[in-house]
Amino acid sequence: MNQQPTTIAAWSLAICKALRASAVDPQPLLAEVGLNLTQLEKEPEARIPIATMTRFWQLVEMATADSAFGLKVSRYVQPMHFRALGLLMLTSDNMGAVIDKLGRYHAMISDSVNIRVIYQPDRVGFAVDPLAGVPISPMSVDGFFSTLMVFSRQLTGVETTLLAVDLMRQQPLDVSPWQQCFQLTPAFAQATNCLWFDRATLNKSDMAGDQQLAVANEAQVKSYLQKMNALSWRERVRNTLQAMLEQGEPSLAEVATLLNSSERSLRRHLQQEDTSFRQLMNDVRAELAVYYLASSTCSITELSLRLGFSDSANFSKAFQRWYGMAPGQYRSRQNSSD
Template sequence: MNQSSYSTIAAWALAICKALQESGRDPLPLLQDVGLNLQELEQQPDSRVAIATMTAFWDRVEQATANPAFGLEVSRYVQPMHFRALGLLMLSCQNMQQVIDKLGRYHAMISNTVNIRVIHQPHRIGFAIDPLAGVPISALAVDGFFATIVTFARQLTGQNMLVQNVELMRAVPVSAHERWSTFFQCPVNFQQATNCLWFERAQLIKMALPGDSQLAAANEALVEQYLQKMNALNWHERIKNSIQAVLEQGEPTLADTAQVFNLSERTLRRYLQQEGTSFRQILEEVRREMAVHYLLQTAVPVTDIALRLGFSDSSNFNRAFQRWFEQTPGQYRKEKKSDGA
């Protein structure tokens, strides 16, 4: 897995610094601990920060503040303008459902370190954040992202009661877990299968905004231009992230994945063909990269790795691995470890 490709926009770090300063803490020592420079961040707020660095920063912040809910605090210091063209696109949408849809489609501009799904159901809409296997994400970062969405929505609509329910993968906080329900003004469930904000569909549609279609089109073009440079809009990368997020629950199908993106199987297959690839090839690529990650970066037994990669048993994993590398997983791990890989 190419960890260097996973990053988040520097504006997050700046918001964290502002929140620290407002709470009477100096962010500079924490930034220095992880190799970040405040002056450089301020000069280039739309630059990218590697996710390993940002996660380490969040960890230092949690330790320094002793506040597991600090991610909620950070949302007070994030403004739409921090996200440049994406923030302007959100401000020029027609209603809140459109805001959620655009944020889901273009989330890689803010962070490409998770898989985002906008779940459309008859009476509600979910904004789900699925972690990617092997990509370190702080629970505070998820809290901050969700809290920022809700804060934006409150600012845009003037309404406070926006969310039906919140699902979080994080463990139940040892103390003060009511901070989450107080902030979101709805029930918050911890230790869930994924992270998801649930909105009432009819309410989102009713939340009309002073949209400007021409301005929205111009900003959307700027967002797409930015993401094209990141190679974040092609279907290969989007499907790869989607597979990586769900593989531990079992092997996904083309139909499953098409449904995630509200597409037909035929349409998704055509998109991938246009990029010279296929669903099966991407599934194979994800499995190969994740196998190498688990073998070299963890001590997870080979049998467990097979299950995490969606194989029905270890023998199927062994056959696939020998096809990829002409040796068994155990041999590969032993050889690479002895070489210092």
């Protein structure tokens, strides 16, 4: 893959607090994935590879025997865990602005997913799409969504009523923890993860915003993300393509809409970064192709469709052009080297 997705270290600190509250010592779990609690506490803005965090979540679920544990973590998260982004939330005018900022700058928390803010006439969706080839724990989505609900209460002083909740995770045997958290029964096994809010309510949720502080905080967020290259159009388009390819080949118009841009502006932004939409599509397909060939047992035909090709013949031609061999030959070499 182009670069290893990461998450902010402060997120793991909240998980540790939740573990201690459940009488589980987090230190052995951290040690097993190569993390050190003292170091995390010293550098809460450091980045943790998402593969490490996903493994940590798996150990947390095993240690607690609780698949709903992610919902509990939200009790121990504060806006300041997200550093400058948390301050930006605190100085926003309403929850509508908070949702918008979280969607725009979510890479500060984690760049392992693609987040879309979906604006419809009467509702707003906050959608979290996993990136193809980047496994994340369903518990991390639970934790993020429940944290957003806690933040809403803290920032507005009132309960935020959701219209609906869509979750990709399979329906658990006991859905009551999710019902209690979201005050409704989520729809499980969905195509994406999404919280649906009433649009009018979001915009009416007055907060003690401070425009001057908000501008200063937003500048800090942008500075942090620029160091990560998370604000480049190249990376934003790559992540969007990585999240959308399995539903079919996305068009430039569809990607531009998701990034709140026009097609013309998006072309210009990419040209300024010495790339193009077609080149990025090609790069993402090439990287995902070798990832799936090496890490999955799906057929060449299934893989072709997953990468947005019309048939396996076109995929094989493209793979031959990228790597100088057929997909099956590449897979055989990988299997023989294991």
